Amino acid sequence: MDTNLQDYSHKRFNILTGEWVLVSPHRSKRPWQGQNETISNEIRPTYDPNCYLCPGNTRINGEKNPDYKDVFVFTNDFAALQVDSPNFSFNDGLLRAESEQGICKVICFSPDHSRSLADMKVDDINKVVRVWQKEYISLGSNDMINYVQIFENKGAVMGCSNPHPHGQIWSQSSLPNEVEKKDKQQENYYSQNNSSLLGDYLKQEVELNERIIYQNDHFVVLTPFWAIWPFETMIIPKKHYTDIAQISEQESLAFADSISKITKAYDKLFQTSFPYSSGIHQAPTNNKQNDHWHWHMSFYPPLLRSATVKKFMVGYEMFGSPQRDITAEQAVERIKENLEV
């Protein structure tokens, strides 16, 4: 490892987005007098009569949840995207808008209100993975849908409004900004090298073994060289698959195992139910040539120093570039200490 990267301010290049992150390794000693997050140490019941996601309960729109036993998916009652948004283009001088159609779903990971992915069994996480696959295929086969974004917001600090374990799927007619960037970077590389950008990166990382957190037969968990968030990680399939639907049943279990390992380590890190946004980036469902895509899952956790002090992406980060204090390599060491294998 180049010691310059551990000692001096520098920027690192994100090969997937083509953007840079500013790294300030010397800055982690800065004292913190700003806002502290409140942590809820409340022990949640396995069933909460007031939770609109618990089995059997009635949601705001009057619909009643079934008495589900594992994973339950429904269309978001307050969807950000409308199926029936009329098709329009708005072009007036320098003002430009396009209609956007889409379908938003909510996916309850478990009937048990008290759980999170970190304390679910691998078999039960695997059921969630199977539903992600099913939804990717069925939403993607809709002519209107060209991209399917699977994600989870965990914890109040990440804007999650209900602690019941759940994630979301927003699928839509066009490619969102972040996907567009990754599409271009992967396509450029693939057309020049006839091999997967992320696959080649993964080989290099496994060889270097400086940022690898965990691996099993089919997946690697690592902190990317260009990570933005203090304890950001990525789960990458070893084989070059364009999307989550391509993995076998055995691979799906290995993926669930990877999710289990990293979320458990996160919870141990600061002895708290670790907040994050996670998401899967994968091939668009636009019927184009998407062989350049190598799907992956990322975790963006906000915490920096403790269960109550997060990294604020404000000011310079909004107007300039993302900035981080501890290096990716330092973060990997911390996460690995908390890994149970």
Place this chain on the structure above:
Amino acid sequence: MDTNLQDYSHKRFNILTGEWVLVSPHRSKRPWQGQNETISNEIRPTYDPNCYLCPGNTRINGEKNPDYKDVFVFTNDFAALQVDSPNFSFNDGLLRAESEQGICKVICFSPDHSRSLADMKVDDINKVVRVWQKEYISLGSNDMINYVQIFENKGAVMGCSNPHPHGQIWSQSSLPNEVEKKDKQQENYYSQNNSSLLGDYLKQEVELNERIIYQNDHFVVLTPFWAIWPFETMIIPKKHYTDIAQISEQESLAFADSISKITKAYDKLFQTSFPYSSGIHQAPTNNKQNDHWHWHMSFYPPLLRSATVKKFMVGYEMFGSPQRDITAEQAVERIKENLEV
């Protein structure tokens, strides 16, 4: 105004960055059961013996602040950028990093601990503007510095760790991501049209008068068509100036007046000291041809529904695109109701 834009999900194009924002006008009725911010209604003293920014107090590194009477600038004691970061390039297969040199400063807007820009006199805000100009010129004339980012984080919710009215300046050897984007978009337009992108946009907005909040002889305050944050605004000089150093003394006062008007309206909107990150984007100081730049100041406030409910940019926003619920036009109406003229 096209009614489709007020009724249906759509995306709008940001001409300055080349990226899109997802707009969901129908979604503002969504109930909120998530995290509430705490607001401090604490009345601050004009002088706080424990504040490391108040006149005469000693900072963590042992230095004593002078007994300053208006604006006071010093080099950040915990700078994210180092002046003496050695010059290096790191290239190893798909890993790529570059050293980054820079100078970070803190700028106290007033000796009075209890104030913010919103309750400072226009003359006193103007003194801050004059210092911004001076710093842009002096930092920019340093061969090492190719971009000067002026910004403010206001409020604990925006990661501000000290309520004493202050902003920051991070100046550095390369162009940060957001500046790079705006540089490209403005350059393309300028080379094709031989006129300023933002200037032409401004003319169109003034004519339409749908998103204008306030104007005086030299500046316009508006919410851009592509605004991301619920109550985002921009202050744009009517004349095509590449940077803040080009404005006259009279224009500088008019700029201070615009800052005063919008920050006062913000404070009235939710009857709270309105949090935001603000920043000035202007021509790089890289000695290149930068005539395509039209400088401007933006405000990114996080609040959405009230003093305690903010918009979370998480999940979909991190993995997809920024998303907003109320439209820019609805926000303009709300801000205008709170404008004192």
